[in-house]
Amino acid sequence: MDSYAVAAVDESIWIQRAKAGDQEAFEAIFQLYERQIYGFIYRMMGNAEDANDLTQDCFIRAYRALPQTTDDLNISAWLHRIASNACLDVLRRRQRIRWLPWESHKHEHLLHGKPLDEPESNALRNETQMTVQQVISQMSPRNRMALILREYEGMSCEEIGQIMGLSRSAVKSVLFRGREEFRRIYRAVEDDSEA
Amino acid sequence: MTRGECDAIRPLISAALDGELDEDEFVRLSEHLASCRECRQVHQDYFQLRDDLKSSEPPAPPPSLASSIRRETVEKPLPPAIIRFASRTGMKFGFSAMAASVVALIVIALVIAYGYDQRTPPSVAGSEPSQSAVMDWPISRPIEIQFNKQMNRDSVEENLSIRPSNEEDRLPLGWSGNTLRIGASDDRNVLLRPNTDYRITIHPDAEDRHGNPLGDYWVLSFRTGTEVAVSTPSPDRETPVEDSLEQGQEDDDSWFSSQDDTGDADEERDDQTQEPDPDGSRSPDETEEPATTEQPEQQEEPTATPSPQEGTGETNDGENVQQPEPTPTPEAPAPTATPTPEPEPEPTATPEPSPEPTASPSPEPIPVRGAFGEVYWGEETVQEALGRPTQEAIAFIGAEQEFQRGHMFLMYDQRQGRNAILVFVNEGTVQERDNTFDPDEHDFPSSEHEEGLYIPGDHFGKLWSESENIQDAIGFAVSPQPSSNIDAGRQQFENGYMIFSRGIVYVVYGDDSWDVFPVRSGSSGGFQGDDSDAIVSDDDEQSPPSDEEQSSSPDESDEQDEAAESADDEGDDVAAPESDGAEDSQTSDEN
Known part of the structure; x- marks a missing residue:
């Protein structure tokens, strides 16, 4: 796609134009959110293949449905909601038989959020990340989704509620259970690795 | 510590990480954690989870993804929905309904697109004085805080704290577009206090007009200069600055009217001014000359050392406001119907308080963040x-x-x-x-x-x-x-x-x-x-932002909580009724 410099300040204009069928505007929105939605789906599904397919699916659905949305559309929440449902559709079809493993080896170089001084820190962080990915892949989709939206995407409980169709207090409850689940699985994984 | 107590406190630990605790809950949690090792460990585990998750970035989407999406969207014929929309809106033009809908919506977009997106969080784009340590800020200059987008003004003002605390009530607030002015409102300007350490804090709950919170504290610290940066008062204005500050600011309005960007204020000040600034080169402070005293053109902003000037008995540092009047000066007449001189040219954007005081530089402030x-x-x-x-x-x-x-x-x-x-x-x-x-x-x-x-x-x-x-x-x-x-x-x-x-x-x-x-x-x-x-x-008066109010009101129904509970048991669906979220709740009614 061509490059469009989309200032956040212009987003509402782009949305309105895209709703009116302006293809450039849709491309601009796509460029603005492609990486974020792809990252979200990747974290939900744990592999690049699903992330590719579902990101494409998400934006096609969005393109078709955009003209029918209301003027006060929260585009970020809306796209995440489409992406969430796309992920859950796939997971449901797979009947929760298995979860594809995270492709940690493919983005090992991205595991480090900040520079570290020491090799031992690197090693420790690497090891931790491997474990974290393993744990996430075993969590229930619902709890996983809430945690990803909160901790990765940095969304508030209210925003998560918009995406998941929950009240704020319900989101707090899901986040609590998600953290507990993560903690429980994390310990089990650690125990397994020590055994 | 009983198991029941811990069970009850653990949701609060989770909520604490989401900024969802109110003060009572926070106190309760703090007290519990201080005495419960296990819950402290849980808190640490939750926090560690956050750190672990955040430290991992997903890979970037492959370049081929964009082209494949483009093939399936914009390169395909526009979806029928747009045509349906056009027909529903009853547009009957000589060209196609689709084109008509595009034009109409673009027009609508231009009208309703008032500038700022709903998603991007607000932030402070700049301030005068700036956030770097500022000394001797002129007390006649209002503080200006510019946001990156339009803010909910009430929310900002509610989440604004000014130290010294009594200044909150004294200094008027005004807005100009995205800029908050402290010390200047539409109808009056008020002096800052001289020789005072100010700390302006905007709390994280300040919201833009879409309800997005600022998210972080924004703090501005600076110190004001010695005196008011005007040359002389009129004879009936010999009140020392400090006193006048204590008495309120009505009298001060005329001093600052030239700084007021409203026309009325300019006129008010000009009534007292014999000579308009011929070339607009004077700073706002300099333009605030008294009406009756011929004054050598001032070259500088006030300095810390007074230097009497011949023939006027004045100094150029504002100290003259406390001096006896050495030069006979006619009684200041009441404002007359003198024709208003030409409006002064707009002062330069940010007149610098020059020259800098010769005082030794203050040490670099140490942040606590x-x-x-x-x-x-x-x-x-x-x-x-x-x-x-x-x-x-x-x-x-x-x-x-x-x-x-x-x-x-x-x-x-x-x-x-x-x-x-x-x-x-x-x-x-x-x-x-x-x-x-x-x-x-x-x-x-x-x-x-x-x-x-x-x-x-x-x-x-x-x-x-x-x-x-x-x-x-x-x-x-x-x-x-x-x-x-x-x-x-x-x-x-x-x-x-x-x-x-x-x-x-x-x-x-x-x-x-x-x-x-x-x-x-x-x-x-x-x-x-x-x-x-x-x-x-960076000062002795360490005025904190007070605790932000954490909204914890359970503003949603318990039914949803229960739904969340039961759905959680089922495992895997957000509450969207359809798998295709595109037609969800944000779809317009008519659709």
Whole structure:
């Protein structure tokens, strides 16, 4: 796609134009959110293949449905909601038989959020990340989704509620259970690795 | 601590990380954590989870993805929905309905697109004075804070605090577009106090007009100059500045009217001015000349040293407001119907208070930010007890191990060569010891003393084994191994220090007592925070932002909670009724 410099300040204009069928505007929105939605789906599904397919699916659905949305559309929440449902559709079809493993080896170089001084820190962080990915892949989709939206995407409980169709207090409850689940699985994984 | 109590507190631990606690809940949680090792561990686990998750970035989408999506969207014929929309809206033009809908919606978009997106969080784009340490800010210049987008003005003003605190009521607030002005409203300007340390804080709950919160504290600290930057008062205006400040500002309005960007204010001031600025070169302060005294053209802003000027008995630093009138000057006439001179040219954007005072530069302020800032600025007792920061926060590799009656904390700061062990005793004291363990020389293996109790090994093991006092104080370890933490931090203050580890701030006071504070917001950026939440301490009056009000009102129905519970059991669906979220709740009714 061509490059469009989309200032956040212009987003509402782009949305309105895209709703009116302006293809450039849709491309601009796509460029603005492609990486974020792809990252979200990747974290939900744990592999690049699903992330590719579902990101494409998400934006096609969005393109078709955009003209029918209301003027006060929260585009970020809306796209995440489409992406969430796309992920859950796939997971449901797979009947929760298995979860594809995270492709940690493919983005090992991205595991480090900040520079570290020491090799031992690197090693420790690497090891931790491997474990974290393993744990996430075993969590229930619902709890996983809430945690990803909160901790990765940095969304508030209210925003998560918009995406998941929950009240704020319900989101707090899901986040609590998600953290507990993560903690429980994390310990089990650690125990397994020590055994 | 009973199991029931812990069960009840754990959701609060989770909510604390989401910034969803109110004050009562926070106090309850803090008290519980101070006395419950297990819940403290849970808090740390949750916090560690956050750190672990955040440190991983997903890969970038492949370049081929964009082209494949384009093929399936914009390169395909427009979906029928648009045509349906056009027909529904009844547009009957000579060209196609689709084109008509596009034009119409673009027009609508231009009308309703008032500039700012709903998603991007608000922030402060700049300020006058700037956030770098400012000394001798002219007291006649209002403070200006410019936001990056339109704000909910009421929300900003509600979340604004000004120190000294009595200035909040005295200084008027005004808005010009996205800029908040403090000290100047539409109808009046008010002097700042001279020789005063100001701290302006905008709290994280300040919202833009879409309800997006600022998210972090924004703080501006500066010090005002000596006196008012006007040359002389009229004879009936010999009130010292300080006095006039105490009496209110109505009288001051005329002094500042030239700074007011409203036409009315200009006219008011011009009534008292004999000579308009011929070339617009004077600064706003300089234009505030009295009506009746011919004044040599001023070249400079006031300086700290008064220099009397011939023939006027005035100084150019404003001190003249307190001097007797050496030059006979006609009684200031009441404002007459003198024709208003030409409006003065707009003063230059930001007249600098030049020349800079010759005083020695102030030391660089030391920020207290992130998790440390949250506790330091949020807890006045902590602030008073610790005093001012003496150095910036430093990161170190840490390790912790829980004991029966306390815990041990290893601090290893490679850069500063610091290697120490802190022994926190639950009774409320802490000891700091050098870590003398050398893995090449020493062998202190961990071992189980009895079920669930361990003799610590390695670093902690050496200190523990060599000190009966410590053994008596904290008992046996309750886990076989310590947990490592590569993102711990420490900041030193005049009377103690703070330690940050996995979501908890330990405050150690000068008398070796300590307190524990869970970090409420999850503190993006950990103990380091980031520049946006940096709060610096550069004066004696360390005025904190007060605790932000955390909205915790359960504004949604219990039914939804129950739905969440049951849905959670089922496992895997957001509440959207359809799998295709595109036609969800944000779809217009008519569709």
